[in-house]
Amino acid sequence: MGQVASPEVGIGMVGYGMMGKAHSYAYTVAPVMRSLPHRPRLRVISGRDEGKVSQAADAYGFEGWTADWRELIRRSDVDIVDICTPPGTHAEIASAAAAAGKAVICEKPLAVTYGEAASALDAVRKAGVLNAVGFNYRRLPAVSLMKRMVDEGAVGKVRLLRATWLSDEFVDPAIPFDWRFDRSMGGTTIADLGSHLIDMATWLAGGIAEVCGQSETFVRQRSNRAVTVDEASSALVRFESGARGVFEMARTAVRRPCDFTIEINGESGTLAFEYARLNELLYGDNADQPQLYGMRRIRAEHETHPYSRNWWPIGQGVGYGASFVNHLGDLLDRWPDGPWEPDFAQGAAVQAVCEAIERAATERRWVELREVTHRTGGAQAEHS
Numbered sequence: 001m002g003q004v005a006s007p008e009v010g011i012g013m014v015g016y017g018m019m020g021k022a023h024s025y026a027y028t029v030a031p032v033m034r035s036l037p038h039r040p041r042l043r044v045i046s047g048r049d050e051g052k053v054s055q056a057a058d059a060y061g062f063e064g065w066t067a068d069w070r071e072l073i074r075r076s077d078v079d080i081v082d083i084c085t086p087p088g089t090h091a092e093i094a095s096a097a098a099a100a101g102k103a104v105i106c107e108k109p110l111a112v113t114y115g116e117a118a119s120a121l122d123a124v125r126k127a128g129v130l131n132a133v134g135f136n137y138r139r140l141p142a143v144s145l146m147k148r149m150v151d152e153g154a155v156g157k158v159r160l161l162r163a164t165w166l167s168d169e170f171v172d173p174a175i176p177f178d179w180r181f182d183r184s185m186g187g188t189t190i191a192d193l194g195s196h197l198i199d200m201a202t203w204l205a206g207g208i209a210e211v212c213g214q215s216e217t218f219v220r221q222r223s224n225r226a227v228t229v230d231e232a233s234s235a236l237v238r239f240e241s242g243a244r245g246v247f248e249m250a251r252t253a254v255r256r257p258c259d260f261t262i263e264i265n266g267e268s269g270t271l272a273f274e275y276a277r278l279n280e281l282l283y284g285d286n287a288d289q290p291q292l293y294g295m296r297r298i299r300a301e302h303e304t305h306p307y308s309r310n311w312w313p314i315g316q317g318v319g320y321g322a323s324f325v326n327h328l329g330d331l332l333d334r335w336p337d338g339p340w341e342p343d344f345a346q347g348a349a350v351q352a353v354c355e356a357i358e359r360a361a362t363e364r365r366w367v368e369l370r371e372v373t374h375r376t377g378g379a380q381a382e383h384s
């Protein structure tokens with residue numbers, strides 16, 4: 001009998017909720033679907049509740065568990081610390097992991113404030129460790145194809161970008177208070193849903209220079225506690241390139257499960273993505289014959305398309321889980337030299353846009369991004 005002996009990379013995961021499950025799934029599936037130079041080994045998972053974290057360790061395939069994330073960070077067999085806890089805990093855990101010399105993967109949003117995000121960025125830069133933020137939707141094959149087509153000039157210079165993220169998560173006023181309603185722990189709807197949109201928008205169309213916004217909280221008390229986050233927000237944006245954009249993010253949209261859309265209108269074409277049809281991309285080309293007026297529905301599964309070779313034959317499609325497999329697979333593929341992207345610099349740049357939208361909504365005015373980034377000390381974020 002032959003023996004399989006791929007080199008391994010030790011994973012320590014902080015948090016066992018929905019994202020703990022999604023990342024564990026990705027570490028398990030990635031080596032099955034693609035060839036990786038290092039096999040992820042699920043060493044240890046941490047959580048505050050011993051009963052629940054031990055159950056999660058068993059279900060997700062971890063060798064061990066601990067109720068203390070600091071213990072996880074100290075372990076010599078952990079190479080990558082993967083943070084899947086609420087945003088209010090991210091900067092502290094990420095900075096401690098970096099100081100211990102670990103590579104860090106952190107779920108989005110990177111932090112609750114731009115200042116916190118910048119301090120986490122400082123910490124990973126000082127330590128010189130690889131770092132990444134969980135903007136997994138870039139790695140949906142159709143969204144990756146959209147990026148490639150924009151870069152190859154399929155729509156010409158980008159003029160307009162429109163993005164929405166709607167869910168009905170907060171519609172019912174009886175939903176009890178938890179971290180998602182607490183600004184200091186969960187962050188805003190702008191940061192929760194909007195951070196994905198802002199990441200994809202800046203990846204596709206470049207940095208944002210200026211924003212204007214509005215926010216509302218319709219149910220202001222839950223479980224007799226004050227809700228401190230917005231439930232719905234929208235923003236107008238001006239990109240550094242001169243392109244214009246509109247974002248809407250809401251957790252109060254009835255019968256919207258978790259839908260996002262992105263549309264780009266360039267000088268010579270349009271590209272549109274809708275999450276409910278995640279294996280497809282709509283493309284309208286101004287050079288098409290007039291009698292073909294309209295949009296083509298591209299099946300983003302052809303062998304020439306991003307990630308298709310790692311998945312099933314054309315026509316079978318992929319789902320939500322594939323974005324995590326593609327994301328963490330790409331990071332593992334580049335272990336240990338990197339580069340990893342999107343990284344903490346991009347995470348902090350996104351956080352700055354979130355904060356600018358929030359400020360614009362509160363102060364009822366346009367806010368330039370440099371008002372947020374230049375007032376805070378520490379590392380400057382840039383888009384990547």
Ligand SMILES: NC(=O)c1ccc[n+]([C@@H]2O[C@H](COP(=O)([O-])OP(=O)(O)OC[C@H]3O[C@@H](n4cnc5c(N)ncnc54)[C@H](O)[C@@H]3O)[C@@H](O)[C@H]2O)c1
Pocket residue numbers: 014015016017018019020047048049084085086087089107108109134135136179192
């Ligand atoms: N990329 C995506 O598609 C996506 C989707 C959902 C959530 N997220 C992000 O992932 C992170 C976790 O979200 P989730 O949906 O897994 O949440 P969850 O509530 O399902 O799980 C949170 C985990 O963190 C632990 N935890 C809760 N409060 C804590 C605290 N104060 N200190 C330490 N640990 C704490 C919980 O015990 C649990 O293990 C958030 O930053 C969220 O924005 C990303």
